[in-house]
Amino acid sequence: MSEQQQPLDDLQHIKRMMERSSRFISLSGFSGIAAGLCALAGAFVANKKIHCWVKGDCTMEALIDMGGIVLLNDLLWIATVTFISAFISAFFFTWLRSKKNNIPMWGSATIRLFWNTAIPLMAGAIFLIRMIQLGEYELVAPGCLIFYGLALVNASKYTLGEIRFLGYGQLTLGIMNLWSIGYGLWFWAMGFGILHIIYGIMMWYKYERQISTSAK
Numbered sequence: 001m002s003e004q005q006q007p008l009d010d011l012q013h014i015k016r017m018m019e020r021s022s023r024f025i026s027l028s029g030f031s032g033i034a035a036g037l038c039a040l041a042g043a044f045v046a047n048k049k050i051h052c053w054v055k056g057d058c059t060m061e062a063l064i065d066m067g068g069i070v071l072l073n074d075l076l077w078i079a080t081v082t083f084i085s086a087f088i089s090a091f092f093f094t095w096l097r098s099k100k101n102n103i104p105m106w107g108s109a110t111i112r113l114f115w116n117t118a119i120p121l122m123a124g125a126i127f128l129i130r131m132i133q134l135g136e137y138e139l140v141a142p143g144c145l146i147f148y149g150l151a152l153v154n155a156s157k158y159t160l161g162e163i164r165f166l167g168y169g170q171l172t173l174g175i176m177n178l179w180s181i182g183y184g185l186w187f188w189a190m191g192f193g194i195l196h197i198i199y200g201i202m203m204w205y206k207y208e209r210q211i212s213t214s215a216k
Contacts, residue, residue: 007158141184
């Protein structure tokens with residue numbers, strides 16, 4: 001190694017160390033893919049449930065349904081199970097990458113990432129709960145996308161910078177959905193499902209593919 005190359009390598013090493021201390025860089029591309037697949041599965045089940053209720057095929061449920069309360073409860077349960085499944089799968093793949101790269105998963109960067117993601121999401125949750133109480137169900141899907149997009153953009157300062165583009169995509173779909181009432185489930189599937197899968201594949205290709213190839 002030449003004498004000129006040594007200072008450059010030292011600077012790059014210092015830069016990587018500073019990045020690890022200020023940013024959570026262990027997000028795995030497989031986390032995005034897994035979350036997207038869970039969202040698509042949830043959207044599929046929800047679509048079947050809505051189709052069943054609208055077409056009147058669910059006769060027993062239709063008899064006891066008052067103003068769509070049974071359908072709403074079913075959709076809320078589907079959304080809850082989908083969220084928990086996506087969170088667990090994303091957490092698992094992120095934990096695997098942290099362990100593989102020998103990077104602590106918990107630290108100051110993780111705490112900053114958590115709070116900058118949680119605050120917009122909690123505000124969005126309160127807003128959407130109030131919308132449901134007022135019967136404004138058509139605003140739930142675009143609201144989910146918009147507040148989630150804001151959370152991703154806000155959190156991008158403390159993790160991989162590319163995540164802000166995923167946030168921009170969610171925001172764009174959410175705003176479009178505001179003028180496409182009645183197609184919320186499709187926008188929900190595109191945002192939480194397809195965009196997550198595309199993002200996960202791109203992140204795997206950019207950050208993890210080379211490491212996997214070199215390991216062989």
